[in-house]
Amino acid sequence: MLAHSLRLSGLEEVGSQSTDNWETWAGQESERRTKLLAFCFLNIQPIAYGLPPIFWGHEFGLQLPCSCPEWTAPVQPHGCSFGKAVKTPVVLSATL
Secondary structure, three states: OHHHHHHHHOOEOOOOOOOOOHHHHHHHHHHHHHHHHHHHHHHHHHHHHOOOOOOOHHHOEOEOOOOHHHHOOOOOOOOOOOOOOOOOOOEHHHHO
């Protein structure tokens, strides 16, 4: 069920994710983090139980999430500097 939902929601970033709207950025970052958590959960089970993986790393074209301080900021940052700490986004499949 989780794998099916994940496939339906998409395994890759859609177009350019840069935005100057804090709410839009926070929504995109939440979706990215949720998908990466599901990916990790679904890949722990094959390791633990000796099963074939449901997803392969190369299937995911998601960017890695932003830094923790940027994500856990208590308020909307001034000057719209959110999501821009890393100049070039790093894709998950490139790090595996």
